[in-house]
Amino acid sequence: QLQLQESGPGLVKPSETLSLTCTVSGGSISSSNHYWGWVRQPPGKGLEWIGNIYYSGTTYYNPSLKSRVTISVDTSKNQFSLRLDYVTAADTAVYYCARVLVVPDYWGQGTLVIVSS
Amino acid sequence: DIQMTQSPSSLSASVGDRVTITCRASQGISSYLAWFQQKPGKAPKSLIYAASSLQSGVPSKFSGSGSGTDFTLTITSLHPEDSATYYCQQYNSYPWTFGQGTKVEIK
Numbered sequence: 005q006l007q008l009q010e011s012g013p014g015l016v017k018p019s020e021t022l023s024l025t026c027t028v029s030g031g032s033i034s035s036s037n038h039y040w041g042w043v044r045q046p047p048g049k050g051l052e053w054i055g056n057i058y059y060s061g062t063t064y065y066n067p068s069l070k071s072r073v074t075i076s077v078d079t080s081k082n083q084f085s086l087r088l089d090y091v092t093a094a095d096t097a098v099y100y101c102a103r104v105l106v107v108p109d110y111w112g113q114g115t116l117v118i119v120s121s
Numbered sequence: 122d123i124q125m126t127q128s129p130s131s132l133s134a135s136v137g138d139r140v141t142i143t144c145r146a147s148q149g150i151s152s153y154l155a156w157f158q159q160k161p162g163k164a165p166k167s168l169i170y171a172a173s174s175l176q177s178g179v180p181s182k183f184s185g186s187g188s189g190t191d192f193t194l195t196i197t198s199l200h201p202e203d204s205a206t207y208y209c210q211q212y213n214s215y216p217w218t219f220g221q222g223t224k225v226e227i228k
Contacts, residue, residue, distance in 0.1 A: 050222050
């Protein structure tokens with residue numbers, strides 16, 4: 005059974021960098037059939053797609069975040085990562101990682117990241 | 122960006138009712154439309170992709186239809202465990218965008 009688990013700091017200071025890792029178990033991140041993605045959800049609000057990455061490193065980002073976001077993949081560790089620079093309070097959200105087969109079909113449980121000094 | 126608009130924003134229905142949620146895209150997206158269910162404190166769960174294809178393991182009480190700009194999610198025979206927020210999402214073009222959600226409550 006495929007499982008995804010987000011990890012990283014739960015508190016980040018304004019103007020600093022948010023870094024999260026998604027560890028994939030029960031399957032290979034190098035599968036040619038899948039992308040891997042990040043979605044976030046501010047408290048009490050809706051879902052926002054952040055970006056996708058293919059195991060080869062090809063990425064697609066939301067233009068609203070594009071200048072600040074980097075998604076990378078480490079096939080040796082079966083992990084992919086999210087980096088969001090210059091965060092503000094508006095980046096406070098639950099961050100989900102997901103496997104993408106056409107659409108996100110397996111999700112991590114999500115991790116709350118609060119941006120506050 | 123393609124805007125996705127869901128209606129209603131919330132609804133209350135009785136056990137056994139049939140419920141329909143509508144999702145409208147600001148431009149044509151063919152059938153590149155997915156539906157997700159999210160319960161409080163949980164990750165979204167994929168229900169439907171390609172507008173009407175059921176994800177593996179999803180009960181047939183859920184069905185989707187539509188193409189172009191107008192789509193519907195129908196839940197037949199509503200049960201208490203169907204209480205959740207439902208989101209549509211287009212994947213016709215990047216950036217992928219979600220509807221604002223429809224909260225389904227049980228009377």
